[in-house]
Amino acid sequence: MTTARRPATLDDVARAAGVSRSTASRVITGTGFASPTARERVRTAVDELGYRPNAAARALVRGGGVRLLVAVAGTSPAVLDDTYMDQVVSAAARVCAPHGLGVAVQWVPLDAPRRLTELTDDRGVAGLLLVNTVAPLLDLVPARLCGRTVSIGIGSATVPSVDIDNGGGIRAIVRHLYASGRRRIAMVTGPPWLTCSHRSVEAYRGLLSDAGLPAREVVGDFSAARGRTAAQEILRRWPDTDAIVGICDATALGVIGRLRADGVQVPGDVAVTGFDDIPLASVTAPALTTASHPVREIATAAATAVLEQRRGPTRTLFPSSLVRRDSA
Amino acid sequence: MTTARRPATLDDVARAAGVSRSTASRVITGTGFASPTARERVRTAVDELGYRPNAAARALVRGGGVRLLVAVAGTSPAVLDDTYMDQVVSAAARVCAPHGLGVAVQWVPLDAPRRLTELTDDRGVAGLLLVNTVAPLLDLVPARLCGRTVSIGIGSATVPSVDIDNGGGIRAIVRHLYASGRRRIAMVTGPPWLTCSHRSVEAYRGLLSDAGLPAREVVGDFSAARGRTAAQEILRRWPDTDAIVGICDATALGVIGRLRADGVQVPGDVAVTGFDDIPLASVTAPALTTASHPVREIATAAATAVLEQRRGPTRTLFPSSLVRRDSA
DNA sequence: CGCACACCTGAGAGCGCTACCACCACAATC
DNA sequence: GATTGTGGTGGTAGCGCTCTCAGGTGTGCG
Numbered sequence: 001m002t003t004a005r006r007p008a009t010l011d012d013v014a015r016a017a018g019v020s021r022s023t024a025s026r027v028i029t030g031t032g033f034a035s036p037t038a039r040e041r042v043r044t045a046v047d048e049l050g051y052r053p054n055a056a057a058r059a060l061v062r063g064g065g066v067r068l069l070v071a072v073a074g075t076s077p078a079v080l081d082d083t084y085m086d087q088v089v090s091a092a093a094r095v096c097a098p099h100g101l102g103v104a105v106q107w108v109p110l111d112a113p114r115r116l117t118e119l120t121d122d123r124g125v126a127g128l129l130l131v132n133t134v135a136p137l138l139d140l141v142p143a144r145l146c147g148r149t150v151s152i153g154i155g156s157a158t159v160p161s162v163d164i165d166n167g168g169g170i171r172a173i174v175r176h177l178y179a180s181g182r183r184r185i186a187m188v189t190g191p192p193w194l195t196c197s198h199r200s201v202e203a204y205r206g207l208l209s210d211a212g213l214p215a216r217e218v219v220g221d222f223s224a225a226r227g228r229t230a231a232q233e234i235l236r237r238w239p240d241t242d243a244i245v246g247i248c249d250a251t252a253l254g255v256i257g258r259l260r261a262d263g264v265q266v267p268g269d270v271a272v273t274g275f276d277d278i279p280l281a282s283v284t285a286p287a288l289t290t291a292s293h294p295v296r297e298i299a300t301a302a303a304t305a306v307l308e309q310r311r312g313p314t315r316t317l318f319p320s321s322l323v324r325r326d327s328a
Numbered sequence: 329m330t331t332a333r334r335p336a337t338l339d340d341v342a343r344a345a346g347v348s349r350s351t352a353s354r355v356i357t358g359t360g361f362a363s364p365t366a367r368e369r370v371r372t373a374v375d376e377l378g379y380r381p382n383a384a385a386r387a388l389v390r391g392g393g394v395r396l397l398v399a400v401a402g403t404s405p406a407v408l409d410d411t412y413m414d415q416v417v418s419a420a421a422r423v424c425a426p427h428g429l430g431v432a433v434q435w436v437p438l439d440a441p442r443r444l445t446e447l448t449d450d451r452g453v454a455g456l457l458l459v460n461t462v463a464p465l466l467d468l469v470p471a472r473l474c475g476r477t478v479s480i481g482i483g484s485a486t487v488p489s490v491d492i493d494n495g496g497g498i499r500a501i502v503r504h505l506y507a508s509g510r511r512r513i514a515m516v517t518g519p520p521w522l523t524c525s526h527r528s529v530e531a532y533r534g535l536l537s538d539a540g541l542p543a544r545e546v547v548g549d550f551s552a553a554r555g556r557t558a559a560q561e562i563l564r565r566w567p568d569t570d571a572i573v574g575i576c577d578a579t580a581l582g583v584i585g586r587l588r589a590d591g592v593q594v595p596g597d598v599a600v601t602g603f604d605d606i607p608l609a610s611v612t613a614p615a616l617t618t619a620s621h622p623v624r625e626i627a628t629a630a631a632t633a634v635l636e637q638r639r640g641p642t643r644t645l646f647p648s649s650l651v652r653r654d655s656a
Numbered sequence: 657c658g659c660a661c662a663c664c665t666g667a668g669a670g671c672g673c674t675a676c677c678a679c680c681a682c683a684a685t686c
Numbered sequence: 687g688a689t690t691g692t693g694g695t696g697g698t699a700g701c702g703c704t705c706t707c708a709g710g711t712g713t714g715c716g
Contacts, residue, residue: 022705023666025703032664035664052449052450054701056388057703058702060672060701060703062671067395069425070421083411087414089417094408094433097432100395100452101395104429106426118378121335121378124428253608278608279411280606282585283584285584285585285588285613338674339673361693362694362695363695384672385674386673389674391701451702
């Protein structure tokens with residue numbers, strides 16, 4: 001344990017630099033006028049004393065808040081038990097740390113979006129990151145947080161969004177399947193209310209209908225377990241299926257597991273594709289053909305956008321690129 | 329967007345309840361005296377006004393800090409790019425959210441542990457969660473944060489720790505391998521400075537030496553990629569190896585990938601085991617025999633312990649249990 | 657020379673909250 | 687009746703910071 005050394009305050013810095021608190025504050029925040037001399041002296045004082053502004057005091061006077069809230073919509077708190085959410089939260093925490101901000105996560109029930117209002121009533125909330133965003137949520141963002149909110153998924157006139165190009169990714173996958181001769185292509189989807197799943201499914205349907213092919217859909221839930229049962233269901237309903245598109249890698253791996261257990265060759269009899277390119281996709285057998293997208297970058301971009309208080313509706317789309325391996 | 333409704337302050341509550349700010353504060357924090365009547369009136373005022381205490385103001389006056397810092401030791405910032413870290417951060421953020429606290433993550437270079445002092449100089453830090461803890465770090469925890477620090481890994485006389493029973497898990501695995509007739513058991517380890525890896529390796533060596541068997545170790549880095557090359561290396565140095573213990577599931581999957589590519593039967597020729605029981609361990613082919621431990625629970629317990637300001641050195645060990653599947 | 661207008665500075669008011677202290681009423685004790 | 691509690695209460699001083707505002711100095715211009 002280190003000895004108790006009281007961290008330096010702005011007063012200490014001002015005294016050491018021989019200026020007033022106001023001037024020191026101005027130099028440090030970079031607002032308002034300050035002579036080069038004053039600037040210089042304050043800077044050295046800051047360095048020498050190892051001054052770190054007190055985030056709480058700053059937030060108090062500015063009414064700014066002290067943490068970024070990641071609000072995740074879903075049917076149950078279990079949405080938070082997910083690698084994707086973990087990555088988003090963790091990336092946000094990394095972005096926020098140097099700014100003296102923390103990150104909190106909370107679940108917003110899909111059937112009680114008003115819960116978001118309660119969560120954001122707290123003055124401590126400096127910014128909002130909406131995940132799994134559904135339309136009703138966007139109208140519940142308080143005016144105070146306007147310009148300090150970014151949505152991963154759908155945005156609105158006032159809320160900018162950052163997103164994966166799910167449609168593009170799925171299209172690339174389906175085209176690849178088609179190009180390799182598959183014509184009876186089924187899909188294990190995600191919950192339809194989820195924008196990202198919805199968009200993926202739309203892309204799948206669009207391409208199939210363009211080719212005059214019928215869609216074969218089974219609703220899944222992003223889990224490997226559901227992938228297993230879904231595979232079974234698909235082969236029961238449409239025994240001639242020659243390709244299965246998984247909504248995510250976990251689902252695809254579940255599908256493959258079930259297929260192989262039933263003696264179905266992958267990709268010989270049925271090609272299977274994933275989505276996400278999780279680290280393990282390359283080491284499974286067969287290695288997974290999937291679409292890759294930079295989740296960490298997206299989360300980082302989203303958190304950065306919140307901190308930068310960018311204004312006006314913007315929509316940043318991150319590409320999803322096909323990764324060809326062995327399963328399709 | 330919702331209309332701008334100024335969040336209620338303590339003054340509003342006091343006025344509505346017809347008591348002084350002091351009394352209201354006492355009721356809300358639950359410290360000091362308050363008559364049942366006053367208590368009741370303040371409570372209803374809080375409910376009606378939807379009052380949420382301002383975390384920043386509270387932190388300012390109490391000198392308490394406003395976020396929990398997750399400090400991760402490692403050789404490079406890439407340690408943070410890890411599912412395990414993501415889970416820890418995310419779990420901490422979940423625990424902290426209802427308390428009006430945020431979570432920040434920062435990397436502490438293994439060769440510059442003093443960086444921790446800079447990070448904790450910030451008054452905003454309310455608590456500290458040490459991950460990948462190495463001994464020098466424990467002495468750098470500032471007195472102010474004493475009793476508000478928990479280490480995942482090794483602890484000290486002043487810093488309580490929460491940990492996985494790595495030794496127990498690896499012992500269970502090696503015993504299982506031995507019981508199924510394996511006698512030439514190799515291991516792909518993690519970086520030796522990492523306590524958890526160190527403990528696992530110690531357990532492996534201990535059991536092998538008890539059985540009069542030689543250890544066959546290759547140093548890895550927790551990655552699947554390294555698992556692949558390590559497998560190759562092991563079979564080159566000790567061609568008669570009949571079992572490989574992976575330090576984690578990713579490594580084990582890399583090992584399996586390489587082995588199968590080389591035409592080696594798993595588990596026929598060589599049994600392979602993982603460690604962690606990641607969600608995919610059950611869907612790979614062959615399904616991974618591994619050890620399971622509740623990472624989320626551990627992180628939750630650690631974060632909770634930080635908030636509860638528990639005192640005195642305690643050591644909580646979470647069990648690691650063998651999960652028998654097909655790979656060994 | 658006086659006035660405007662830059663640039664620069666410090667005093668001081670609070671942000672919302674807690675904690676300390678003084679106080680009051682009433683009861684029990686000497 | 688004077689003392690000592692004891693349960694309850696309100697006044698108020700800050701915590702560390704930002705920001706407005708009222709001043710200071712200079713320089714350029716009419």
